[in-house]
Amino acid sequence: MSSNIHASAIVEEGATLGQGVEIGPFCHVGPRAVLGDGVRLLSHAVVAGITTIGARTRIFPFASIGHEPQDLKFKGEETTLTIGTDCVIREGVTMNPGTAGDNSRTTIGDHCVFLANSHVAHDCVLGSHIIFSNGVMVAGHCKIDDYAILGGGAGVHQFCRIGRNAFVGGMAGVENDIIPFGVALGNRAYLGGLNLVGxxxxxxxxxxxxxxxxxxxxxxxxxxxxxxxxxxxxxxxxxxxxxxxxxxxxxxxxxxxxxxxxxxxxxx
CATH class of the missing domain: 1.20.1180.10 (Udp N-acetylglucosamine O-acyltransferase, C-terminal domain)
Known part of the structure; x- marks a missing residue:
């Protein structure tokens, strides 16, 4: 099955599209982007830079994926963003590639969900089955393990680690590492027990x-x-x-x- 590209979308020469890719109205796909089989860009979404998106991931309107990192030290070096399979990236989400000051890459696992206006900064390493609620802000160089859930409006300081199955409450200000299965609450966030439900x-x-x-x-x-x-x-x-x-x-x-x-x- 070939790709389905709306007449108003721009797919630059050099972009790689898998089978069954759907690119909706007013989307823009850069020349070094790779979209896996069945990827869907609903409308008004942008995929820039050296960005690879795994099969069946869906990207909603006004998401900005792969534009240069928000780091004043960035000087145009070639860095990457890799997103896994079966992810959901909702309206207004921003995801940045890495920087030469770290490993030059940002990576996101499979089956992750990023709700509206959440942000993944440069050099982050995210596992699989992670959920970001609306407005979550994760700064650069953070590591978040599988099945972590971040509540609406939570902010995470750069270089923080969040362990597997951890839960971060809404509006929490996380400036320290959270153990696996931990529940972090408040601003500044404290450890409020274990995520027994999770x-x-x-x-x-x-x-x-x-x-x-x-x-x-x-x-x-x-x-x-x-x-x-x-x-x-x-x-x-x-x-x-x-x-x-x-x-x-x-x-x-x-x-x-x-x-x-x-x-x-x-x-x-």
């Missing part, structure tokens, strides 16, 4: 959830510095898969500190 929806078993809750209380009880608390986890917890995810995330470290509870109330 864990259950992800098919994580009851025993794993209980182990993660026990590890959470142990790690953030305040009786030991976090680095020491990791080393004192009971043996029956350290072998658990969910707990391993949290421990590995903490041990990996990064540019930002960890998001922690405000008080003991968040340990329950």
């Amino acid at each position: 864990m259950k929806r992800a098919g994580i078993g009851r025993n794993d959830i209980h182990a993660a809750r026990a590890a959470y209380k142990h790690l953030f009880s305040g009786s030991l510095p976090l680095a020491e608390a990791v080393g004192t986890l009971p043996e029956e917890l350290t072998g658990n898969a969910a707990v391993k995810s949290i421990v590995e995330f903490i041990k990996a470290g990064a540019d930002r500190a960890l998001c922690t509870p405000r008080n003991r109330d968040e340990l329950d």
Whole structure:
């Protein structure tokens, strides 16, 4: 099945289009863009730069995908943006490629949903099955793991990490890393417990959830510095898969500190 391109759309010479691509009215596809099979640009969407979009991804009106990064250090170097398969990119979403100051690429996994006016900045690395609600703002160099959900209007500081199955509440201001399965709330964001609903929806078993809750209380009880608390986890917890995810995330470290509870109330 050949591509279906509206007469008012502009597809520049050099662009690569897969089978069954649909490009609606007043869209613009740049000369180095690659659109996988079944990609749909509904209308008024722009795909620029060295951008690759995976099969069956849908892009809604006024999205700006692949234009140069919003970084004053950018000097026109060749950098890339790669978006996975089966993503939904709603109205007004902006996604930027990488910069030479990092790995020169921005990458987004499969089955992600980006609601209206959300933003993925330069050099971000996003996993799969991630959801950005309306107006989410993620600054450069952030890493967000699979199944994370960010609530409406949340803002994430550059270089932050957000672990798998984490949940960020609406309007939260995230300036520190969020552990896997963590819930971050408020401005500035604090750790408000574990994302138990998200864990259950992800098919994580009851025993794993209980182990993660026990590890959470142990790690953030305040009786030991976090680095020491990791080393004192009971043996029956350290072998658990969910707990391993949290421990590995903490041990990996990064540019930002960890998001922690405000008080003991968040340990329950």
